Amino acid sequence: MSSQPSAPKPLSGQSQQPLKHALYANEEQRQQLIAELTELFGERVHTALPVREQHGQGEDSYGCYPPDAVVYLHSTEEVAELMQRCHHYRVPVIPFGAGSSVEGQLLALHGGICIDLSEMDQVLQVNAEDMDCRVQTGVTREALNQELRYQGIFFPIDPGANASIGGMVSTRASGTNAVRYGTMRDNVMGLTVVTPDGRIIKTGGRSRKSSAGYDLTRLYTGSEGTLGVITEVQLKLHPIPTVIKAATCQFEDLASAVDTVISVMQCAIPVARIELLNHLQMQACINYSDLTGFDAKPTLFFEFHGTEASVAEQIDLLQEIAESFGSSQFNWAESTEDRNALWKARHQAYFAALSLLPGASALTTDLCVPISALAEAILFAEKEALMTGLTCPIVGHVGDGNFHMLILFDEQNQEQKTKAKQLSQSLVKKALELEGTCTGEHGIGFGKKEYLLQEHGEGVEVMKGLKAMMDPHCIMNPGKVFD
Ligand SMILES: Cc1cc2nc3c(=O)[nH]c(=O)nc-3n(C[C@H](O)[C@H](O)[C@H](O)COP(=O)(O)OP(=O)(O)OC[C@H]3O[C@@H](n4cnc5c(N)ncnc54)[C@H](O)[C@@H]3O)c2cc1C
Numbered sequence: 001m002s003s004q005p006s007a008p009k010p011l012s013g014q015s016q017q018p019l020k021h022a023l024y025a026n027e028e029q030r031q032q033l034i035a036e037l038t039e040l041f042g043e044r045v046h047t048a049l050p051v052r053e054q055h056g057q058g059e060d061s062y063g064c065y066p067p068d069a070v071v072y073l074h075s076t077e078e079v080a081e082l083m084q085r086c087h088h089y090r091v092p093v094i095p096f097g098a099g100s101s102v103e104g105q106l107l108a109l110h111g112g113i114c115i116d117l118s119e120m121d122q123v124l125q126v127n128a129e130d131m132d133c134r135v136q137t138g139v140t141r142e143a144l145n146q147e148l149r150y151q152g153i154f155f156p157i158d159p160g161a162n163a164s165i166g167g168m169v170s171t172r173a174s175g176t177n178a179v180r181y182g183t184m185r186d187n188v189m190g191l192t193v194v195t196p197d198g199r200i201i202k203t204g205g206r207s208r209k210s211s212a213g214y215d216l217t218r219l220y221t222g223s224e225g226t227l228g229v230i231t232e233v234q235l236k237l238h239p240i241p242t243v244i245k246a247a248t249c250q251f252e253d254l255a256s257a258v259d260t261v262i263s264v265m266q267c268a269i270p271v272a273r274i275e276l277l278n279h280l281q282m283q284a285c286i287n288y289s290d291l292t293g294f295d296a297k298p299t300l301f302f303e304f305h306g307t308e309a310s311v312a313e314q315i316d317l318l319q320e321i322a323e324s325f326g327s328s329q330f331n332w333a334e335s336t337e338d339r340n341a342l343w344k345a346r347h348q349a350y351f352a353a354l355s356l357l358p359g360a361s362a363l364t365t366d367l368c369v370p371i372s373a374l375a376e377a378i379l380f381a382e383k384e385a386l387m388t389g390l391t392c393p394i395v396g397h398v399g400d401g402n403f404h405m406l407i408l409f410d411e412q413n414q415e416q417k418t419k420a421k422q423l424s425q426s427l428v429k430k431a432l433e434l435e436g437t438c439t440g441e442h443g444i445g446f447g448k449k450e451y452l453l454q455e456h457g458e459g460v461e462v463m464k465g466l467k468a469m470m471d472p473h474c475i476m477n478p479g480k481v482f483d
Contacts, residue, residue, distance in 0.1 A: 015053050015064040018111035023474060025089045030111070033089045034069050037113070040081065044072040055096050055106065055114040059161070059350075061361040061411075062104035062446055067094060067114035074119055076192055076200055076231040083229065084198030086113055090473050093196075095225045097167025098140060100159075102364055103445025105171070105224050109479040115229060117166055123147045124232065131237040132189060132206055137166030137230050144235075153237040156181035159441070160347040166230045171443040172222030176346065179265075179399030180272040180305065181238060183441065188221050192232035196471040206234060219466070224443050225477035227470050241272075241305035246339040247315065249322045250297045250329040254278055254382060257298040258375045260325045261398045265371050267321070269314050273303035274399035275346055278382065281353060281393035288352030289345035293331060300398075301346055303339075346395075353393045353406045360391075360408040363420050366448075367431040368402040368440030380430050381405050388419040402440035428454065444481045452482060 025033065038045045046052070052066035068091075073079050086093050092112030099106060108114060120136040123144060127133065128151045135144060142162045144155050157168060159175035167173075169191065174183035181187070190204025193216075204210070204217040220227055251257040257276055264271060276298070277285060283296035302318060304311045319330060333339045345352075354362060369377045378394065385392035385405060396403025407423055409416040428438045428451050438444075438451035453460055460482055467474070467482075 015049075015056055015066045018065060018068075019109050019479075021110055021478075023090065024110055024112070025091045029089050030068050030091055033085055033091050033113070036085060037069065037071055037082065041071055041073070041078070046070040046072075052114075055094075055099070055116065056108050058099055058101040058104065058106045060102045060104055060447065061363070062107060065107040065109050065111075067092075067108035068111045070096075070114045070116055072116045072119050076194060079115065079194045079229050079231055080198045080200050082113065082115065083194050083196060086475055087197045087473060090475060092475050092478050093229070094477050095166070095170070095229050097138065097164030097170070098162060100161035100163045101167065101171055101443065101445065103439075103442050103447040105443060105445035105477070105480055107446055107479070109446070112475070112478075117229075117231075118164065120166075120231065126151065126153075126237075127206070128153055128237075130206065131239070132234060133237055134232060134234050135165050136232055137164060137169075139165050141165065141168065148237065152240050154240050155187075155235055156238050157184055157187060160350070165233050165235070169221050169230055169233055170224050172441070174397070174400070174402075174441045176273045176275060176303075176343075176397055178397060178402075178441075179274055180270060185218065185221055187236045188217055188233060189236055190234035191217055191220055191230050193220055193228040193230050195228045196473065196476050200231075204234060222443065224445060224480050226467060226481050227476060229476075243308050243311045244272075244303065244305055244339065245311050245315065246273075246301070246303045246333040246342055247318070248294070248299055248301050248331045248333070248342065249327040250295060250299045251322075251325065251327050252297065254298045255375060255379060256325040256327065257300055258378050258398065260300060260322050260327065262371055262374055263321045263325075264318060265399055267317065269317050270306070270310075271302055271314065271318070271399060272305040273301065274397075275301040276378075276394070276396045276398040276403065277301070277346075277349065278394040280356070280391070281349060281395045284352040284356050284393055285345050285349055288355050289341075289348050291345050295329075301342060303343075349393075349395045350406070353395070353408070356393065357391055357408045359410075361411045363407040363409070363424050364442065365405045365407070365424055365427050366402070366439040366442040367405075367427055367436060368400060369431055369434045369436030371399075371401045373434040373436065374398060374401050374403075377401075377431060377434055377436065378403055381427050384423055384426055388423050390416060390419060390423070392423070397440075400440065401436065446480055449480075449482055
């Protein structure tokens with residue numbers, strides 16, 4: 001994550017021991033494998049503890065499980081070579097993109113080999129006239145947009161962190177722009193994947209639609225490293241809008257802000273971004289990002305894309321709706337600098353929230369509900385949080401019905417820990433009652449496995465059947481998504 005401050009990483013010696021499981025290679029076989037990989041990849045194989053610890057966790061509070069070794073790979077063929085050997089020895093493999101995931105996806109619970117794909121960072125092909133491109137998995141979204149900037153096209157998915165494209169495919173990421181441009185599910189056209197036994201397959205293609213067989217692209221999208229290693233991605237691109245404007249408006253209460261969002265969506269105003277910050281999150285952002293001209297009140301951040309005329313029309317409509325719900329404080333960020341400052345503050349919201357209680361652990365919720373149920377879900381979440389006495393700022397991509405509550409608690413305080421867990425459980429229960437989901441964009445990883453069962457029940461058995469067929473030795477990122 002180049003553009004974000006990193007969460008504190010554990011010091012050497014604080015990491016957890018891998019879980020021993022008879023399914024996997026013993027210590028001697030693992031050392032034999034590492035010796036073979038060192039022969040193949042030389043200095044790109046790392047066994048030093050600090051490197052392993054860096055790769056044994058993401059940006060979450062689930063602790064650190066270091067892999068046995070970290071290997072930096074440069075091509076699909078190298079990945080295939082490594083996978084064949086790991087398959088032979090039955091050694092777990094954890095693919096690593098930029099390490100920004102937040103649900104414990106990167107914990108090497110059973111040790112194994114972490115493949116760092118960040119050096120597979122080539123943009124292979126840009127087809128400006130068809131608005132698509134093919135990239136290696138380690139290209140970050142910021143690097144891709146740098147490469148595209150003079151061609152009038154861009155890749156819109158923006159999870160805030162400077163994540164890798166492969167990591168974003170694997171978590172089915174979205175973020176602030178999804179309300180207009182969709183999520184990774186809508187923007188991935190095809191993939192190159194190395195299977196757990198080392199075969200190289202291609203899914204999808206460059207045509208905008210296809211009815212050819214099962215949709216493997218969709219199956220790998222969101223598979224969180226549990227089915228294979230993605231090495232190349234074919235992406236949809238979009239024209240850079242001629243006019244981009246951002247605005248904010250503040251409200252006296254959370255209900256009015258949420259009702260404004262619901263009306264904006266129901267009036268089909270094609271906003272590009274619509275983000276909600278509750279009063280606590282606003283307080284955190286004002287302090288952390290030196291935001292001036294704002295009060296610590298529920299606030300909406302908007303961005304509009306289009307022509308001069310269409311953007312003006314969207315803004316008029318929005319202003320009318322927001323005023324009807326009592327908002328009087330409008331701020332327009334017309335210059336690129338003002339707009340960037342605003343979105344930088346929004347992107348730093350996670351770190352701003354953590355700074356409310358330095359040293360606290362954080363449980364992140366990722367609820368997503370149908371837009372008509374948004375008010376009920378958010379107001380329920382705020383009320384429940386208030387009853388726990390814990391500090392719980394809220395921020396959300398509310399145009400999609402998706403919001404995050406960051407539940408801050410002291411890891412050493414058992415009462416707080418229990419309350420945090422119970423709060424998270426009750427919010428998921430509410431989201432499911434409202435026909436929503438426990439995770440709109442972060443994925444299940446290690447942290448939300450119990451919620452997947454609540455959400456999909458028997459469907460999880462079908463998922464397990466697919467996993468058993470595609471990864472019979474269960475070497476791909478074991479212990480994630482389900483047990
Ligand atoms: C401050 C902050 C804000 C965030 N905001 C958002 C947001 O708004 N929206 C959102 O969707 N997410 C958000 N995230 C979460 C995170 O950025 C996403 O989950 C992102 O998609 C992870 O990408 P990565 O490259 O960092 O992947 P990693 O963390 O490295 O890996 C994530 C998962 O994908 C697997 N994986 C990685 N690369 C491959 C590959 N090539 N083949 C197979 N499996 C692979 C890994 O094994 C792991 O299971 C945020 C994170 C932070 C820290």
